[in-house]
Amino acid sequence: MQPWLGTRLDIGTYMLNDKGKxxxxxxxxxxxxxxxxxxxxxxxxxxxxxxxxxxxxxxxxKGSFYWHFKGRDALLNDALSYWYETATRIIGxxxxxxxxxxxxxxxxxxxLAFNQRYDVPxxxxxxxxxxxxxxxxxxxxxxxxxxxxxIRLIADAYIELGKSEVDARRIATMALGQxxxxxxxxxxxxxxxxxxYNKAFQIMFLTSG
Numbered sequence: 001m002q003p004w005l006g007t008r009l010d011i012g013t014y015m016l017n018d019k020g021k022x023x024x025x026x027x028x029x030x031x032x033x034x035x036x037x038x039x040x041x042x043x044x045x046x047x048x049x050x051x052x053x054x055x056x057x058x059x060x061x062k063g064s065f066y067w068h069f070k071g072r073d074a075l076l077n078d079a080l081s082y083w084y085e086t087a088t089r090i091i092g093x094x095x096x097x098x099x100x101x102x103x104x105x106x107x108x109x110x111x112l113a114f115n116q117r118y119d120v121p122x123x124x125x126x127x128x129x130x131x132x133x134x135x136x137x138x139x140x141x142x143x144x145x146x147x148x149x150x151i152r153l154i155a156d157a158y159i160e161l162g163k164s165e166v167d168a169r170r171i172a173t174m175a176l177g178q179x180x181x182x183x184x185x186x187x188x189x190x191x192x193x194x195x196x197y198n199k200a201f202q203i204m205f206l207t208s209g
Contacts, residue, residue: 042124122183
């Protein structure tokens, strides 16, 4: 399957890579900090995020961090916003710009969602943020907002295929639930081959009937 911005519209087009960093605070972009922070959240959880460790990973001093952020709370709040943008809005804009056929748009969404990236629905970043949402109102609101936006993007395609708004939303909700469940399974049971399940998913949801 193609990554979450498939057909060579790789999400990496919109997310900075982390090569070529130095200790100069001006040379490490804010996006690079946010991308690495999200990846690390998926690995260790929000509670274990430490500025010193992030800076060491990125091979920069803490001065680079304070060039962009006032403190750890600001970093985490900006990481939430960055996750929302890259998990929904950027994908939606790219899909609407590149695919006029709603079936192609659905195929695009689904192929990205089943990639092994850390930031897919049901992936390690999302699960860590949902755990944080138990104690953080901001995280709770953002995770709910991402779910709503994903459902809306999928439902809009089904509406174009002739479904009513109610049916389109129901199908989109079921599709997202299946995606999250399969992604959780693929990581909790890494030896489990989910290829056949993914194929079955495509048959179930890539239809206008």
